[in-house]
Amino acid sequence: METRAPFIIVGAFVLAAIAAVFGFVFWLHNTSGLGARTTYHVQFNGSVPGLLVGAAVLFNGIRVGEVTELGLAPDNPRQVNATIGVDAATPVRADTKVGLDFQGLTGVPVIALEGGTQLAAAGTVPTLVADPGAGQSMTQAARDALRKVDTVLTENAEPLKATIADIRTFAETLARNSSKIDGIMQGVERMTGADKPVVNKVVYDLRAASGFAPPAKPIKGQLAIGEPSFVVMFDTQKILLAPGLDYPAFAGFQWSDSIPKLIQAKLIQSFENYDITHAPQRASDAVQADHQLLIDIRSFEITGSPELAAEVAFSAKIVGKDGKLLAAKLFRASAPVGKPEPLAALAGFNQAFGSVAKELVLWTAAIL
Incomplete structure (x- = not known):
């Protein structure tokens, strides 16, 4: 036992060191470094499909932080509250626009910040309100568009049927009078001279x-x-x-x-x-x-x-x-x-x- 004990201790120490290194690298990746951080609250008035704690926060397309907390508003079931930590030098303003962006082929969600001019009051943690529909993915947008199209078609079913019937009647009339139309077109060609061959001058x-x-x-x-x-x-x-x-x-x-x-x-x-x-x-x-x-x-x-x-x-x-x-x-x-x-x-x-x-x-x- 006295001979084997040091090997167990050494092995445990090595595993702990490896785990610590991986944990440190993971922490650096998700916290974007060791610099000072500023916390902001973000309010979404709708769903945020796929958004997770640790998701990236982008400002004008540049990663500046990550999502630190995510939860539902207890007084409003349609509202989602998120807390983000960003680099202290990031010029976030009270009127900075907030949205949800989807990156890559898999559509990984990230919080996107853009612009803003108004400074927040000193000592307060501003709440940034996301644009309506900010959490809407391309799939959801397509579904909503198709739903609207379906609604329009349903509401105008009778006029559409009447229009299609008129088009069918017009096509049948053209078919019955095709010979007359050919005669009219030939007359126009004769009148304009389009039926005459081009003569080289x-x-x-x-x-x-x-x-x-x-x-x-x-x-x-x-x-x-x-x-x-x-x-x-x-x-x-x-x-x-x-x-x-x-x-x-x-x-x-x-x-x-x-x-x-x-x-x-x-x-x-x-x-x-x-x-x-x-x-x-x-x-x-x-x-x-x-x-x-x-x-x-x-x-x-x-x-x-x-x-x-x-x-x-x-x-x-x-x-x-x-x-x-x-x-x-x-x-x-x-x-x-x-x-x-x-x-x-x-x-x-x-x-x-x-x-x-x-x-x-x-x-x-x-x-x-």
Whole structure:
């Protein structure tokens, strides 16, 4: 007995030391260290599922303490009272918000503190009141939401049935009149042009008059040519067809600019081809013009009587600086279009425009 006694004492001492170490580590983990602690009472007006003594207390997401006591309020069965111990340096205020948070996949409950500005009275242990529903878990929240949805559906069962019946009636009506609806949609497509295939546009440019003989008489003074006047139908880049003509081949035909601006530009180029030294300017560009050439478009289209032809016609007026009319004349020319194709139409317009443009240039030079 005397030989074995020391081993028993040593073994007991080792076990006690190990238990003390584990206990100390556990105490440090649950009390967050050896620093000074401040105690607060927390009041929950509802259940706190899973909250235990020793649960963590977080302030703005940082662990600052733990739950030290937990119990039911004797005078209110719906109320749960908890006591928490937190680090003394934690800025807990009387209006600090209190809630119950669930961490991790298993949803371990912790008390979460957040914010606050009001200081508690000296010497008192403030009671922090948790937000209503703070102890509600995600599962409970889902149950409550489903319960509310079920209540709404129950209260509105008859209106819902009526609505579903109306939808069924509407669907049956659509099914019975599907052919009529198809006809309506086809009519809308025809009206908006959505049923027509997309046509790739090809841009064509008009050729200015050229081939003038050396000018025997230069144009005197500064001449300005403004944008021609026109009716709305000429404000387009499409090729214009006389009433009654319809050639799908012209669907992709497009002038390089609107017809009035195109005629203005090509008339200026025609004058430049006649005498570049005394060429006119655009009316908007001329600082002070001695004369203005005013153009009014009469025709710029494909006609079909008696045969396809490109027709160009406009009136011209020469006005002095004082606004006095010096001369006026109507110019018209047409050229045959061999077949209803864009290139043939372009050749006809070039020939007709070249004829009237050359006549206009020579007439203007003779007047001025």
